[in-house]
Amino acid sequence: MFRNKFSAFLYIILGLAAIGLLTQLFTNTVDFLTNIMVMLGIGLAIFAVIYVFFFRKRASSNDMKKYKSAVKQSKSKYAPKNFTISDSAKRKQSSQIKRKTSKRATHLRVIDGNKHKRKNRAY
Template structure:
């Protein structure tokens, strides 16, 4: 019975709030919109203050492990950029004759520079049952 009483009070409060919001919206929409904007602004300010004062340090540093991993990741990205930056060809201004020659050379199938290193592993394969026959 106590649970039903608490639910009844909660539903009554929610219905009165909805009724008040509808009443304000119909009678004074400009005041309603300004109060909604003020409420949202205050909520954003409070959340921002709580985040910057308390939560920012916890989320960013973690247990110290995340910051070390992030440093390692940034170092790896930096090395990768340096590696692939030097291997890319530098584009230069070409004349019309060069462009015609390059169009003809594009028609040829280019050879792969980096072939995959594949290895064949030989072994006996056991024959499975032929499931097509019963």
């Protein structure tokens, strides 16, 4: 019973608000739009202040230094390298036999396992 009365009251309030908005829109359009813009601006300003002070977590300065050094190292590692090759070097390179070079990833490391626990399969 209470729920039906509450929902009816809510519908009446929403209907009156809609009628008031439409009346303002058609009778005094410029002031209505000005009020809407001012309300949106104030709402955005309040949201920005709350976001800056409460939600944005700032990293400590030590973490930021580590991050910046890692970014700098990564950029220097993966930056395109431009080499200028002289004419004599080009001739030497073309005259030599090109060998297949195997590239190793420098960031991968071999982990030594339990070498002393190898199975003796010779017996």
